Amino acid sequence: MVFLLLQYSIPILILSLLSFSKSSPPPIPSLISLNCTAPSQNVVVNSTTGYWSCSNQTIIMDWQVQFEAAFETLLLRLRADMAIKVLVVVNNQLMRFSTGEVQYGNRSSQVVYGLAECVHNVSHKDCEVCVEKSNDKLLKCCGGGNNYKDGGTVVVAGYCMVRYETYKFFSRVLSGGGLDASNGSSSSGAVNVLQGAAAMATELEELLEFLSSPSPPVKKAAVDIVRGLTGSEDGLQSLSSYARIALPSLSRLLSENKEVSEPAAEALVNLSQNSELATKMVEMGMIKTVMDLLYKPDSSITQLLVMLLVNLTQLDEGISSLLQTGDEQMKGLYLMKLVRSFCRASSESNDQFEHVGSILVNISKKEAGRKILLDPKRGLLKQIIRQFDSTSLLRKKGVSGTIRNCCFEAENQLQNLLLISEFLWPALLLPVASKKVYSEQDISKMPLELGSALKIEREPVDDPEIRVQTLESIYLIILQEAGRRAFWSVNGPRILQVGYEDEEDPKVMEAFERVGSLLVDGSGTEEPSTETSK
Template identity: 65%
Template sequence: MADELDELIGFLSDRNPQVRREAVDIVRGLTGGEDGLRALAARADRALPALLRLLASAAGSGAGEAAADSLVNLSQDAALAARLVALGAVDAAMDVVARRGGEQPALARSLVMMLVNLTHVASGVAALLQVGDEKVQGLYVAKLVRSFCRSSSDSEEQDTFEYVASILVNISKVEAGRRILMEPKRGLLKQIIRQFDSTNQLRKKGVAGTIRNCCFEADTQLQNLLSLAEYLWPALLLPVAGKKIYSEEDRSKMPLELSSALSHEREAVEDSEIRQQTLEAIYMIVLQDDGRRSFWSVNGPRILQVGYEDEEDPKVMEAYELIGSLIQDAKYQVRNISKDKAFAGQTFT
């Protein structure tokens, strides 16, 4: 078996395109199981470079898609992901997506999925951010955001760039990534926030996680965040506003983007992680004086008060309560919203 696998890997570099195609199809099948992955990982020194070469050389043959699928499966292992980064997999993926993504959406989708795996390791994040080269730093990220925001689909199978949402979460976990996303001249965060209206849950969850991560910079980047308030507050507050119709009095104290959305019943955001992430983002913003003032200006306390009344998830409730405690500690006037819930609703006089 070992000799057969070595021979198979050799066929990945055969001069005959048909032989390469048949070999990579078999490799793709092997990566679908633990035994195959383990065997190929033991031969990573030969298998990984051969698969990367197929990405660039197999335009239109189908071999590129099979190679990309194989690399997606292999790169789920952190050690193999790091080796792929060292072999230039990030550059290779971005190059192929740029040149052939429009003609081969399935190939582009697989390569984006591979980039998700590669950005789970620090070296992959650095490579995608192009850290160390000021002339091109952030270029790959800008290209991915542009593709992410220009393409969408109601059918998840056809949404070529939906997994960019997960890449954005990964790179926004580090300061360098947040800095690139929040740089005003690039305008990337604004584009990302506007994707929160997507019906695609992967996109929505990725946007929520990215915003939340960027809010870790609220102490130094608050004005950049608040410059996007028109888009930021609806993205953060609507998921935690509950399903009730808000009174005309409540809505009169909100900007149009919020008051319009809260003037009718809505479908609840079922994903509790999204609700928790948006609340954590709000918390980091209202830690700052200007952030609290902005939160108050959109009637945010009332929105959280109403939303909390219908919340049942303990972790999400705790996130609501943390904001309530923060504002209470900041000496804002508070009142209990119910006898059996600990969150304090806020009103200002």
């Protein structure tokens, strides 16, 4: 019989491109409503008049996704630029403004242009907030879903204006003013495709640089967009080309406040699904960074950090890093911390460490991890097994998978497994014992802990994967003669007989039959494979 070692991962967090954050309002009244029910109508704003409008033309469906990313990048650039702009003289008037353009397709004509402008007597902070709110208005009212318009304007009288179009509506060239009057020359065929790709690459690199912006609102907006990009295959592929910028920048954001660290952590969880990116994270010391942050008293992203560790420990390098195999004095320290947190958090309503069970499964697929878990001086497996009573299915799966992987060491470490038989046999036999109440005669041949549980009604373990895993663990143990004797001593065959009678799942029944045939044969000569599943 060939069994494969288990490993678990965190799937892509389902995310879409996100709009800019709604930061706290400045010390002036609300600037503009986000109600989109009356386009092109005057809006009263703080006793002044403003208006907004959207084009009647919609970007064609084939380019909606590309336009969405370009549109958000453009608004982010305008907002970031306005945060550092100084007043300049234009036509004998003081102004603060910024312009930008972003290509969204393969043709040089597929460009979205934008302009942001504030009146001269508005403070720097109020200007920045006004542009932010105007951007939000455009995102909500002129975009969203597959309905992006090809132009829109927001004017907040007395404060600012933001406008975008798919044609260049500004033309003046001002030295140092930020206006660009150059018109891109047209080209076709392969040259067009290369120009489009180069332009998009440049915009993405610029977006990633905003992750290090000194302006908190700009940084927040940038990380939200990056997080959104990681929710799609296309976004992940694009970001992977800029891992040298994205990964260190996102890693640094993990130590900031929750508003920034949470989307950064979510982005890293998604990126770590890519094995090449996960390898780069391990190489840059991400395991140590996560473990250091995980145990900071004010950590607000604990669950996300644990999820990141799940993905990084799919790699052999990630497992070695978490086990600290290169340092004899520190070896296993991180793992001991995680096990302790896993056990302590089980009683909390908001379980931040339940995904540690998946990390333990991943760690135990390697011999070095199994040896640490089975070390009787550390007592880690004993602590882990006791968590099988949890009501959390994720915890139960983590415990059963870890036990199963550790049972691959039964040939050499059976004694260490049987040292904790008081906890091991209930964890392996109760899930497959059915929900029947056992007779006094049956119970009399069982240890107290097991018999006490089987003489009363109990909730069955409904998940067939857990039942298969426990049966495979039993199989690995009874391959050894001493293991078979121990199994008979707790009346294990009788429990399997009763459980098999009530079993309906074909895969679980097959696992029952494998164990039964081994007990009947009594030889147990066939060795399991330790090949790792991919």
